[in-house]
Each structure stands twice: as structure tokens, then as C-alpha cells.
Amino acid sequence: MKTSTKKNFQQGTILLMVILLMAGGCLSTHADDFETATQAVANMKIGWNLGNTLDCHSGDTTNMWIEAYTQRKPSDYETAWGQPATTLALIKMMKEAGFNTIRIPVTWYPHMEADFKNVNGNHKTWSPSAEPIGTRIDADWMARVKEVVDYVISQGMYCILNVHHDTGDANTTWLVADKDVYAKEKSTFEAIWTQIANTFKDYDEHLLFEGYNEMLDIKHSWCFASFNTSNKYDAQIAASAYEAINSYAQSFVNAVRATGGKNAQRNLIISPYAAASGSGNWNTHLLDPLKQLTLPTDPATHHLAVEVHDYKDMTKLQAAKNEVDEDISNWKQYFLSKGVPVIVGEWGASQNEDYSIYQNYRNNHLSYARYFVEKTKAAGIASLYWMGLSDGTARSIPEFNQADLKDQIIKGYYGENGYTDIHNLTTAPSRKNETAVYTITGQKISDKREHLPAGIYIRGGHKFVVK
Known part of the structure; x- marks a missing residue:
């Protein structure tokens, strides 16, 4: 040469x-080359939950109505709670409005080798002990989940994929915050995450995994572990619950990291007990979920984030705003000050399911939404609104059926002129x-x-x- x-x-x-x-x-x-979890959370900005969609399930072992009355196709589950099938157009609408993250809640247990052979139109009872779920996720279900994830990734948005109503207070729940239940379900839980991680191991940093949703104790206690006991606190049940949460978190990290590829440093999200925010001062144990959460040992440095959920009473506006200030102070103390980023994976009104609250206290809701987004942004916290902005048939068009609420969320993050004034430039x-x-x-x-x-x-x- x-x-x-x-x-x-x-x-x-x-x-x-x-x-x-x-x-x-x-x-x-x-x-x-992956960005750190702190960088990812900053880049996620604001987001929305694709709720009541891939997380749908029958939710009652005595009334497994989806299994009894449908052919159990992925679309039967996706549309079971009244939402239309998800489209790329819906995700594009969210992106163009200024949302940069979509959280995709997914319930997995109906799609894990469970044939529900004794469930039919005349008999809707399922016995998990007689017909237990397996460890292999159905291929057609995983394919649909992947398709929806791809909708989000194709728009350059961040996507959070989780294990959703496998936790919670339904009697179909199999992931429970209890050390004995953890020991029993550990291998199945890790098998789920191994399959999910392998399916998405080549995806870039825009995809984050969330280990579990709102995991509760054996008494189905909200707010803090053992709250649902007769004395409103049981030290033994609480200790077992917090130990189990930390064990599930470690299993989640271990399973994902073991698959290698881009999962070696993928940003992962864990939650405290019940995804509790620690909000309020009416009980001395409200901060226990934050205090008792231990970050898993992780071979990847700076690739873990914590997620909490936060719902307020919209009938009391100033009290709700004051609580947000207190919440952020607590999140700073327990996580942000230690270099652990925080995501509010769900937020909204504590009466989210009651549309009349939105109608009767609309000004409160709008004022609070903007305040919440402004405050979380200032603290470096990403926030994802729960569901209601586009709901039911509005998703098929697609359009926002709560456009005024959407506008306040957008202005809370981008300023009075909103997102399009800044970003949609010719x-x-x-x-x-x-x-x-x-x-x-x-x-x-x-x-x-x-x-x-x-x-x-x-x-x-x-x-x-x-x-």
C-alpha cells in the first residue's frame, strides 16, 4: 500500500x-454503550400507561369468564376489559402529543401452559392447584406483546414492559410478598423473566424491564405490609413481605442479566412493597416500604431504577399538592440522594375509576396534573399517567377523550406553549x-x-x- x-x-x-x-x-x-438508569429516566420525560389491555384477565378463580366464553386468543384478552386492540396509530398520537414513554402492563399467568380444561360456559371455576400454570409462555401471546412493544420502539419512545396482574389482590394472584410463597414460585418467576429477556435481548436502551407490579402480602394489604391484619400491623407478616420483595427483585435482576446480550446492561426497574409511594402521615408505617427496599446486587453499575405509584384525592386540591411535595422529599431521601433514579410508573386520582370525580372536580384535576408534572420534572423524576387520557372507543379513532387533562400534563413538562411549539419544526x-x-x-x-x-x-x- x-x-x-x-x-x-x-x-x-x-x-x-x-x-x-x-x-x-x-x-x-x-x-x-447503554445510558445509565439516571440518564434514561431523564430522557423518558413524561409517559402514559397502555392500561386495561395486555394486562386483562378474569381475576377470579370462581368466575374465569374470559376462559369460559372465548377462544382464548390474544385478542380475546386484549379487548376483554372494553379497550380496542392496540394500534400503531394510537402510539403515534401519544408521541406527537409529547409523551415519550409508554408503559405496557402485561398479565402472564393465563398464557403459561394453563389449559383451563375444566372451565367452560357452564363451569367457570378454576382450581390452580389442580390445573397449575406452567413455566412456558405461549408463543402467540409473546408475539402479540412483542408487536405492541415494537409499536412503541418504532416511534423512538421509551417502553416499560412488566409483570402486572400476576401480583395484586385478586385470588388468581400467584406472586405474593411472602418468603414461603417466594420460595415456591421463584423458579417460575425467573423462567418468565428469562423468556421475556431472551425475546427482547437485542433491543436497545429504549426498552426497560419492570420486575413486578404492585406485589402484596398474604393478607392483600395496601399502603404497607400487614395493614390488612386485625391490628393493622403484624411484625412477622411485614418482615416476611419485605424480605420477599427484596428476593423477587434479586431474582429478576439475576434472570435478566444471565441472558446476556444487551440485557447485560439493560436498565431494570424494581418497586417497593405494593409500589407504595410512602404518601401520607396517618400511620407510622407508611414509609416502611421505602425504608425496607434493598437494591439488588447487580453486575451492571448504575442500571437500576425504583418505581412507585401515586394516587391523590382530587376533591382536596391543596392537600394533594402538599402531599406531592412531601412525597418528593421522601423519594429524595431514600433513593435520589443515593444515586437511584425514581419513576412514578402510575399516577392520577385515587378515584380514577369514577369518571364523575373528574367531571365534578375537573379544575382540581387539571391544576393538580400540571403541578405534579412540574414538581416531578424539577426533581428529575419521570412520570407516567395511568390510562384515562385516551380510553375505550377514543383509542380506535384515535383521539384524547380527556384532551384538557392531556394539555395540562404536556404544559407541566414543556411549558405554556406545549410540545408542538418546541418540537414539531418543519x-x-x-x-x-x-x-x-x-x-x-x-x-x-x-x-x-x-x-x-x-x-x-x-x-x-x-x-x-x-x-
Whole structure:
């Protein structure tokens, strides 16, 4: 090779390496390029829950109505609670409105080798002990989950995928915050996460896994462990519950990390008992879920986040706002001050299912929504509203059936002019002293950012979109 040719080759190689380094995460193919959990939470901004969809289940062993009256296709479950099948158009609408994260709650137990052979139209009772679930997730169910995840990822949004109503207070629940139940279900729980992790092991940092939803003790206590006992607290039940939560969290991390690939440093989310926020001061044990949560041992550094859920009484606006301030102070004390980012994975009104509360206290709801988003953003906390912004037939159009509430959430994060004023630009504004603009393949196309055709570009190591 001639010296001049060799020199040009070396220079070209160096230039390409610089461009790739500048491009950062958008060209990343290795797990060790993943952003930290703190960076991910900042980039997630605000989000929405695709609730009452892939999380649908019969929820009562004496009335397994989905299994009794349908063919048990994925669509039968997805639409069982009154929502239409999820479409890409719905996710696009959320993205264009300014939401940058979609949480996809998924209930897995009906799709794990459970044939429900004794459940039919005349007999709706299921005995889990006689017909136990297995460990293998049905292929058609996993395929539908993957399809919906792909809708989100295709929009450049963050996606949180979880294990949802396998926890909770229904009598179909099999993941319980109790050390004996954990010992019994450990292998099945880890098998679920091994399969999920392997299915998505090549996905980039926009996909996060959430180990479990609102896991409760053997008494189905909310707020804190053992609250549902006769004396409103039982030290033995509480200790077992908090120990189990930490064990499930460790099993979750172990199972995902063991699959390798991009899961080696994927950002993972764990929750305290019941995903409790620690809100309120009416009982001395309310902060126990936060105090008792221990971060799992993780071979990946800085790739764990904590998720809490927070619902307020919209009939008492100032009290709700005061509680938010107290909540954030507690989250700072127990997590943020220790370098652990926080996600409010669900938030809204404690009367979310009562639409009359939204109607009768609409101004309270709107004021609170903006306040909540402003405060969590200032604290570096991502927040994901629970479900109601687009509900039922509105999702099929798609449209927002609570557009005023959506607007306050968006303004709370992006300011009075909202998201479209900042982001939906037909051309990108030029700035002095900017570096050159490159395509995502590393080709320099301009020294300016203005008058670019629609597409995705890199400048100064950051990706931007021209629409």
C-alpha cells in the first residue's frame, strides 16, 4: 500500500470512529454503550400507561369468564376489559402529543401452559392447584406483546414492559410478598423473566424491564405490609413481605442479566412493597416500604431504577399538592440522594375509576396534573399517567377523550406553549458555531442545521429529527 493511500485510509478510519463516537446511543450496538438508569429516566420525560389491555384477565378463580366464553386468543384478552386492540396509530398520537414513554402492563399467568380444561360456559371455576400454570409462555401471546412493544420502539419512545396482574389482590394472584410463597414460585418467576429477556435481548436502551407490579402480602394489604391484619400491623407478616420483595427483585435482576446480550446492561426497574409511594402521615408505617427496599446486587453499575405509584384525592386540591411535595422529599431521601433514579410508573386520582370525580372536580384535576408534572420534572423524576387520557372507543379513532387533562400534563413538562411549539419544526433553526451535520450513517451533508429535508441527523454528538 502506498504511503499516501495508507495515510488517507487511516484518516478516513479515524474520522469514521469519531463520527460513531459522536453519534452515541443512536448508533450503539453494544450493551456497554447503554445510558445509565439516571440518564434514561431523564430522557423518558413524561409517559402514559397502555392500561386495561395486555394486562386483562378474569381475576377470579370462581368466575374465569374470559376462559369460559372465548377462544382464548390474544385478542380475546386484549379487548376483554372494553379497550380496542392496540394500534400503531394510537402510539403515534401519544408521541406527537409529547409523551415519550409508554408503559405496557402485561398479565402472564393465563398464557403459561394453563389449559383451563375444566372451565367452560357452564363451569367457570378454576382450581390452580389442580390445573397449575406452567413455566412456558405461549408463543402467540409473546408475539402479540412483542408487536405492541415494537409499536412503541418504532416511534423512538421509551417502553416499560412488566409483570402486572400476576401480583395484586385478586385470588388468581400467584406472586405474593411472602418468603414461603417466594420460595415456591421463584423458579417460575425467573423462567418468565428469562423468556421475556431472551425475546427482547437485542433491543436497545429504549426498552426497560419492570420486575413486578404492585406485589402484596398474604393478607392483600395496601399502603404497607400487614395493614390488612386485625391490628393493622403484624411484625412477622411485614418482615416476611419485605424480605420477599427484596428476593423477587434479586431474582429478576439475576434472570435478566444471565441472558446476556444487551440485557447485560439493560436498565431494570424494581418497586417497593405494593409500589407504595410512602404518601401520607396517618400511620407510622407508611414509609416502611421505602425504608425496607434493598437494591439488588447487580453486575451492571448504575442500571437500576425504583418505581412507585401515586394516587391523590382530587376533591382536596391543596392537600394533594402538599402531599406531592412531601412525597418528593421522601423519594429524595431514600433513593435520589443515593444515586437511584425514581419513576412514578402510575399516577392520577385515587378515584380514577369514577369518571364523575373528574367531571365534578375537573379544575382540581387539571391544576393538580400540571403541578405534579412540574414538581416531578424539577426533581428529575419521570412520570407516567395511568390510562384515562385516551380510553375505550377514543383509542380506535384515535383521539384524547380527556384532551384538557392531556394539555395540562404536556404544559407541566414543556411549558405554556406545549410540545408542538418546541418540537414539531418543519426546519431546524440554525445556530452560531454549530458543528457539522451528519446523517446517521456518518455522511457529512451540511455545515448548517437549517433547510434540511425531513430525516434523522447527528450534530455535536446528538441526534435530532426534522419533520
